[in-house]
Amino acid sequence: MESKTIRFVRRGELVSVANVPPDRTLLEVLREDLSCTGTKEGCGEGDCGACTVVLGEARDGRLEYKAINSCIRLAHSVDGLALWTVEDLADDDGTLHPAQEAMVRCHGSQCGFCTPGFVMSLFGMYQNHVCREKAITRELAQEELSGNLCRCTGYRPILDAAQQMAELPRRTVDEPAVVAKLEELASRRTPSVSGYLAPRSLPELLSLRAQHPDAQIVAGCTDVGLWVTKMHMQFSRVLDVTRVEELRRIERYDNHIAIGAAATLTEAYDALIEDRPQLKTFANRFAGLPVRNSGTLGGNVANGSPIGDSMPLLIALGAHVVLLSQRGHRDLPLERFYTGYRKNVLAPDEVVAWIKVPRPAPGELLRAYKISKRYDDDISAVCLVVNARIEEGVTVQVGIGAGGVAATPVRALQAEAVLRGQPWTAQAAQEAAAALRAEFQPISDMRASSAYRAEVLGNLMQRFWLESQGYEHINLELVIPDLIRDPVDAGSSPA
Structure with missing residues (x-):
């Protein structure tokens, strides 16, 4: 089984992780390979949100932010993207990000196990709404936090935190710098190896499919990820269609x-x-x-x-x-x-x-x-x-x-x-x-x-x-x- 090195941007720097099997999850790489233990494993099936991280992708010269479940997402799928985990939000001097500070002020955490996932969903919301000068209504907060479950605190203080983020001193991502890093990564793109195939064009996809009819096709992995985490299935070859423009x-x-x-x-x-x-x-x-x-x-x-x-x-x-x-x-x-x-x-x-x-x-x-x-x-x-x-x-x-x-x-x-x-x-x-x-x-x-x-x-x-x-x-x-x-x-x- 060939393993391709994964390259992504984190904290404004290029990160490389070598020898990652094609069916290894992003959560496993974060916790076990990069020691990012702030990201939690709750359900292992994309249901509770404790494992939420945020991905950034350069589209038309700007970043698109998406909160995703790392427990069922294959690690290779973040190759060439930007990644934020809960460890990446606070300043070096300990100053909290508005998503974190609002949770503290609104008493939105109790046992704390689900909190990193909530914070990351709030961070994604902050980037997509507050930083785009869009209001966060109560209904919007309810909608965008529906993938995060809490068994201790109840949701009212967390919804309060979602709305209070905009009242705190503004924090922004240096998007031009991140986009430049992502473009640098794209220019250094390496060919797909037989373990994890990630074509960028439709002709390339159809050619690879004809060559490897046995490969497991994946897209967002919200179902195949369960086969990995719950059924313990292993795939020696994966064909990822999500990069086909x-x-x-x-x-x-x-x-x-x-x-x-x-x-x-x-x-x-x-x-x-x-x-x-x-x-x-x-x-x-x-x-x-x-x-x-x-x-x-x-x-x-x-x-x-x-x-x-x-x-x-x-x-x-x-x-x-x-x-x-x-x-x-x-x-x-x-x-x-x-x-x-x-x-x-x-x-x-x-x-x-x-x-x-x-x-x-x-x-x-x-x-x-x-x-x-x-x-x-x-x-x-x-x-x-x-x-x-x-x-x-x-x-x-x-x-x-x-x-x-x-x-x-x-x-x-x-x-x-x-x-x-x-x-x-x-x-x-x-x-x-x-x-x-x-x-x-x-x-x-x-x-x-x-x-x-x-x-x-x-x-x-x-x-x-x-x-x-x-x-x-x-x-x-x-x-x-x-x-x-x-x-x-x-x-x-x-x-």
Whole structure:
């Protein structure tokens, strides 16, 4: 197994780490090779946020900052990037960064185990908002800290800290110097070795895929990382698609948008929300921000988990997936991509290249529902997305995607047939609900029983009908707990 030296920028200096196996995680390198023990391992699956670090990438002459989970991120993926850990924030004289100082002043730490992760998420928030002269609202803080869990303090003082950072003396990163270092690294780029392949162009990717059909393809590693940390799988050869510039693009056309397979979930959902603002809450609930900053839409689609939230949405929207190899390309509806549990039609020399999503049609009525035990940062028990076009009281077109009810993400063809071409009435919604309950045979597992899943499917169709009639009080998303409200608006003082 060949090991490539990893080079990245930390504390304004170039750092090199040699002899790193292709399947070694960033957290392991930080804690065991670089003695950065401030970064903690909590869950080992990108769920708790204790391992959060911040990556910086030069794009168009400026830095983009992303908080990510280091426990499931492969170490080689940070080659050529800038990296900040919790040890890098305070000045040499001990003066704390505003992210740290605000946590101290607001009493946001108790046992302290989760604190480094919270601080790094706050640092990412500080760079992306405070340093860009953007306000941090209570809702924004709640949204961007949803990937960090605390079992001691409670979240109110941490949310207070997020807002108080902007009131402290400003601290800035010397971005021109970091960008210059990153450009220096890029100029010294070494060829990919057979252990960790990181192509930069689409032709290079397709060539490497043809040469190494056995290589494990990775993008953000939010799922493959679990195979490493939880299933103890080892990979002698990894093919990383995240540096392929063509696959990082999101391009808009008259009738559809083409989302590159290497676009992060954050970027992909931002593009979808631009066309369909009602998807914002659904996107935020997909996962915590560090997961969305690492994971890619293409990876989510290729992985094909039956409880992945992207696929029901894309199926309901009528999305197509484009597969590429040196032999050519294939374009097929997303629901035809899957053949069984985590199985698909992808040939050994092919890669998922783009997801093509139709633009909204006039009169489109779209709702995406996620049912999970925990509101934020949790896996769906059931996901249902209904996309209907209703003209003069008749359902002229409908797409229904479902997750958590079969071995693959599925299209609810029977329920669609019940609705298509029929008047949109309460009776039609009831018949579609019955069809949904009968169409699938979901399993019972730790998240929900089969009977519960079937009942919920039908109930969600009933909810879709009510919302189409203007009912709002049935929507939990409109309920804002006092925890999230600004302390002044909530009528209480910061705790």
